[in-house]
Amino acid sequence: xQTDRLGxxxxxxxxxVEERMREIVSQLEAPEILKESMLYSLEAGGKRIRPxxxxxxxxxxxxxxxxxxxxxxxxxxxxxxxxxxxxxxxxDDDDLRRGKPTNHKVYGxxxxxxxxxxxxxxxxxxxxxxxxxIADANVKLTLVNMLSNAAGAEGMVGGQVSDMxxxxxxxxxxxxxxxxxxxxxxxxxxxxxxxxxxxNADAETKTKLSKFAHHIGLAFQIRDDILDLEGTVDQxxxxxxxxxxxxxSTYPSLxxxxxxxxxxxxxxxxxxxxxxxxxxxSILLNEITDLIGLRTS
Amino acid sequence: xQTDRLGxxxxxxxxxVEERMREIVSQLEAPEILKESMLYSLEAGGKRIRPxxxxxxxxxxxxxxxxxxxxxxxxxxxxxxxxxxxxxxxxDDDDLRRGKPTNHKVYGxxxxxxxxxxxxxxxxxxxxxxxxxIADANVKLTLVNMLSNAAGAEGMVGGQVSDMxxxxxxxxxxxxxxxxxxxxxxxxxxxxxxxxxxxNADAETKTKLSKFAHHIGLAFQIRDDILDLEGTVDQxxxxxxxxxxxxxSTYPSLxxxxxxxxxxxxxxxxxxxxxxxxxxxSILLNEITDLIGLRTS
Numbered sequence: 221x222q223t224d225r226l227g228x229x230x231x232x233x234x235x236x237v238e239e240r241m242r243e244i245v246s247q248l249e250a251p252e253i254l255k256e257s258m259l260y261s262l263e264a265g266g267k268r269i270r271p272x273x274x275x276x277x278x279x280x281x282x283x284x285x286x287x288x289x290x291x292x293x294x295x296x297x298x299x300x301x302x303x304x305x306x307x308x309x310x311x312d313d314d315d316l317r318r319g320k321p322t323n324h325k326v327y328g329x330x331x332x333x334x335x336x337x338x339x340x341x342x343x344x345x346x347x348x349x350x351x352x353x354i355a356d357a358n359v360k361l362t363l364v365n366m367l368s369n370a371a372g373a374e375g376m377v378g379g380q381v382s383d384m385x386x387x388x389x390x391x392x393x394x395x396x397x398x399x400x401x402x403x404x405x406x407x408x409x410x411x412x413x414x415x416x417x418x419x420n421a422d423a424e425t426k427t428k429l430s431k432f433a434h435h436i437g438l439a440f441q442i443r444d445d446i447l448d449l450e451g452t453v454d455q456x457x458x459x460x461x462x463x464x465x466x467x468x469s470t471y472p473s474l475x476x477x478x479x480x481x482x483x484x485x486x487x488x489x490x491x492x493x494x495x496x497x498x499x500x501x502s503i504l505l506n507e508i509t510d511l512i513g514l515r516t517s
Numbered sequence: 518x519q520t521d522r523l524g525x526x527x528x529x530x531x532x533x534v535e536e537r538m539r540e541i542v543s544q545l546e547a548p549e550i551l552k553e554s555m556l557y558s559l560e561a562g563g564k565r566i567r568p569x570x571x572x573x574x575x576x577x578x579x580x581x582x583x584x585x586x587x588x589x590x591x592x593x594x595x596x597x598x599x600x601x602x603x604x605x606x607x608x609d610d611d612d613l614r615r616g617k618p619t620n621h622k623v624y625g626x627x628x629x630x631x632x633x634x635x636x637x638x639x640x641x642x643x644x645x646x647x648x649x650x651i652a653d654a655n656v657k658l659t660l661v662n663m664l665s666n667a668a669g670a671e672g673m674v675g676g677q678v679s680d681m682x683x684x685x686x687x688x689x690x691x692x693x694x695x696x697x698x699x700x701x702x703x704x705x706x707x708x709x710x711x712x713x714x715x716x717n718a719d720a721e722t723k724t725k726l727s728k729f730a731h732h733i734g735l736a737f738q739i740r741d742d743i744l745d746l747e748g749t750v751d752q753x754x755x756x757x758x759x760x761x762x763x764x765x766s767t768y769p770s771l772x773x774x775x776x777x778x779x780x781x782x783x784x785x786x787x788x789x790x791x792x793x794x795x796x797x798x799s800i801l802l803n804e805i806t807d808l809i810g811l812r813t814s
Binding site: 245248249250251253254255258301305308310311328329330331333334336337338340342343346347348349356357358360361362365367368369372373374377378380381382385417471473495 | 545546547548550551552555604605607608625626627628630631633634635637639641642644645646653654655657658659661662664665668669670671674675677678679681682727795798
């Protein structure tokens, strides 16, 4: 499905953010076991969809994607911390993540919790130190403010709490959307808006991009739910059907499988429409949207 | 021991920071159980020594202590998050904190972990939103940068990992100091330097204040170790002798009780000397130093 254009862009900038994260963590003056645990999860692979959204947004504004490397590293660190904490025995109790043992299975719960804490803290450190030729003090502060909103109690953490509260309950579609908009959506929206912020986008364009990212966020989650039913262990790196087993409300459980697929299509179309309305050079963002709609892992 | 001057200052500004924290968390648009869990630990009391250091530093520069209320709230949130995570079963496994059940005993481990995560994230949000008449964009960014350094892998979290690694081992005095300088010291130093930053202190004064805070940080920890041996349950809010039971290296175990007391005095003297060298109006900071040296809880 992935085009050559997106494939080579993706490869280039995945490498950029992965090398940047390794460089930053390796240079920390901190206990070796902590750095090792942080790197273990940062290097566990994955699609790096959030960094790619940021890089592709910069590209859409005609800016060099490289300008986003520190913000991309910060975003991926926040995402990684959230996975480490979500996998803990008291949360989802997952032993595997992308086919590898989860952080706490390798380093123990205490170190895993602290590695997550350190990654979250480090993300703000990175934003505070973006070189001045990329972002001035006001842009950096906005990036800090937006990240803390997207990742905190009113965003990702709040979504995770609602997700836990919803387990074993029959949620309405509205409740399910609230969870996903916060748990996964806010960080996807941040990835796009952080690019727009660095590119000094106007308010109207930001609103349109925010709408675009909102829809791909929901599409991403619906696809995830569908994969949990239709994917293979190899594709999704965890047991198939684990949502059903954990009594989680999902889009297919609320809308039926075909209803969920229709809803997925609807969000993909809405995302593309919002994107197109910006008038930006959005080829790559469009292709990422297709990838989210059709991804198999 | 506490003078009337410090007593009334302390009472006034404890109330200020406590009300500010309650106001901020109450206004969050987040799941009620998350807000409740965050507030439970924020309101568990304590001396609020870090906020008081910040307020007293502002006072020493002739600035209104009120100017520090958001930074004070941010500092206390970081401190509180660290206590919630430290108390978890996989870490210190404490059931009581200041005589009350710990966060995870009341809300469960998952919510406790997430409340900690949310408090840490919120602290950066607060710093990013300090009113412009108190701090300009550059000062706010410096406060974000310094906090992320003090609280992260190279600071508090790193110290906590070293502390865990050191359990059951015979540490050298140097190793013990490394742990405490990071685990508790860095956030105490931050509290003082954040005040200096808001007051636009010059580099030389900041260096002197940093030295001052370094010594009170170590004094604070030595006093903690002594209290663990000599205090009562009522005074310290946890079982007496728990360090010995947990096979932790402490100042008394390395230096003997009287040696630890001498070391405490030495740090108190060094702190006062550094403070006096700043030429600031440091009556309150001096009294806080005495309080740290002689505190009974």
